[in-house]
Amino acid sequence: MLGANPTANSWSNSGLDLHLLVEPGSGRRVGVEQALREAIRDGRLAAGERLPPSRTLAVELGLSRGTVSAAYDQLIAEGLLIARQGSGTRVAEAVATPGPVTPPIVGSPKPAAPRHNLRAGSPDISRFPTTAWLGAARKALGAAPADAFGYGDPCGRIELRSALADYLGRTRGVRATPDRIIVTTGVQQALALIGTVLTASGTTAIAMEDPYIPSFRDTVRAAGPVVRPLPVDGDGARVNLLGTGEFDGVTAAVVTPSHQFPIGSTLSPARRHYLADWARAGRLVIEDDYDGEFRYDRQPVGAIQGIAPDHVVYLGTASKTLGPGLRLAWMVLPPHLVGPVAEAKRLADHHSETLGQLTLAELITSHAYDRHIRASRLRYRRRRDLLADRLKPRAGRPLTGFALSGIAAGLHALIRLEPAGLTEAEVLSRAREYGLALEGLSGMWLSHEARPDRPQGLVVGFAAPSESAYPAALDALVRALSWSSNPR
Structure with a gap:
């Protein structure tokens, strides 16, 4: 035996x-x-x-x-x-093992990775609060019940949903209870789940701000509905158009009212109330509050969900406060959508990763999350101020032909290019020459056709570089925007 x-x-x-x-x-x-x-x-x-x-x-x-x-x-x-x-x-230590086989180069060699990064969409991940996260993880795991390591609730861990209900009510004016929250792997998954549920219930068209994040539009379209472009101006999305014939059949709208991406405007009070009334008439607003924690020149604008909680889906994320690698986001849903969305989540991936949920819950309840956000807000405000200062015209550096906007909040700014100055394509080409990763506004419209009512511009993410790398990234941006070919 x-x-x-x-x-x-x-x-x-x-x-x-x-x-x-x-x-x-x-x-x-x-x-x-x-x-x-x-x-x-x-x-x-x-x-x-x-x-x-x-x-x-x-x-x-x-x-x-x-x-x-x-x-x-x-x-x-x-x-x-x-x-x-x-x-x-x-x-033996001296044993030589063969390295990976390098395939032959066909055509042009792959370009080198950019030296500088001013793309929007990420915080400074080098400032991730590792010490606080480790402390929260130890405490959370020490107190975790055995069932935390098995298959769980598609809605997410109750510890995190309870912590989020308190936190969102306190900081964003969201009216939430734990049973109305579903934890997802990101806002993109949240949009996919909502799109699937709405399609199953008969929704055929959804309005989405234009310009907006292209991959988010693709996600909604992949779920079934047709996407109708909702124009944006200095007062945010032009939600008053939702009541016109152009939007007949539209029963849901995706908006970023606190800080529109990528234009950077905030939805005006009059439009906020119009949108809430539009939703109360049997429709649905999907509120993407991706960077609502970061306001610099005035108090944060409360979520629209707070004034129409039964008609608004609120979307939040840890991607901008901590880092996208955590894959943690959340939805606060009207009661009638909780069951269908939870079932869609179960069919998609059963439930989100558990240990990160428990750690984030501990981080929130201990108020270490608040402390991290306050420190980040001060740091990003200094970066925003430095960006604005560096783009001021100076002797020997002819910086003209553009305007900086959308900087009252968030982690990105918009540089609008004036018709008489450098074109978007020219600036992006020069940026590549200087090793700078940068995004243009043109690729974020639903239709990429050039139109006179669409400004050209650059979407500058001032949060992504590390503290030490940020000044050099700004140097490259200034050179790309300068009329001089060899600025001093």
Whole structure:
């Protein structure tokens, strides 16, 4: 019986699982030698890796200990293995393993990665609150019940939903209870789930701000509805158009009222009330509050959900406050949508990752999340101010032909290019020459056709670079915008 011989099953707790394929037809010792050589040379056994004792490997392979010992001795003689008293047999440090095969270059070589990054959409991930996150994770895991490590509620962990209900009510004016919140892997997944549910209930057309994030539009369209472009101006989305014939059949609208992306405007009070009244007439508003925590020149604008909670889906995310790598976002839903969206979430991926939810819940309830956001707000405001200062015209640096806007809030700004100045294509081309990653406004319209009523511009994300990298990124931006080909 296997369990009767302790030596026979000692391989199961030897500390190293080792898969060796001994070719049939070869001598037993030769076969073990060749299998070990291949494992070393293809990198499966790394330099310095400790091998199982000869007795243990012999039991696993069904061979005699002498056969395995002889194979080890031969590879030691070849310099592939080393044996030291008290430390066992290891792969020699000097063993050279082949590097990855580099395919031949066909056509032009791949361009080098940009040296500077001013793309919008990400915070400074180098300032992720690692210490606070680790502390919260330890506390959360120490208190986690056993069921936290099994399959869970599609709506998300109750700990996080409870923490979010309190936090969103306190900071964003959202009227939420834990049973109305569903945790998702991002705003994009939230839009996909809502689009699927609305399509199943008969929705055929959804209005979305124009310009907006192209991938978000694609997500909604993939769920089924037709997307109708809702124009945006200095007072936010022109929601009064929703009541006109152009939007007949539209029963839902996706908006970014606190800080429109990418224009940067805030929905005016009159339009906020119009939109809420439009929703109360049997329609639905989907409020993307992606960076509502970051306002610099006045108090934060409360969420529209707070004035029409039964007709607004509120979307929030940790991607801008902490980092997109966490894949944590949330929806606050009207009661009639909770069940259908939860079922759509279950069918999509059952539920979001659990450990991050527990950690974020602890971070929020301990108020470490608030402290991190306050510190981030001060840091990003300084960056915004530096951006505005650097773009002022100076002697010898003819910076004209553009205007900076959308900087009262958020993590990005819009540089509108005037018709008499450099074109968007010219600035983006110059930016690439200076190693700067930058996005243009043109690619964010639903239709990419050039029209006189559409300004050209640059969407500048001033949060993404690290503190040390930010000044050099601004230098590259200034050079790209300058009329001079060789600015000092």
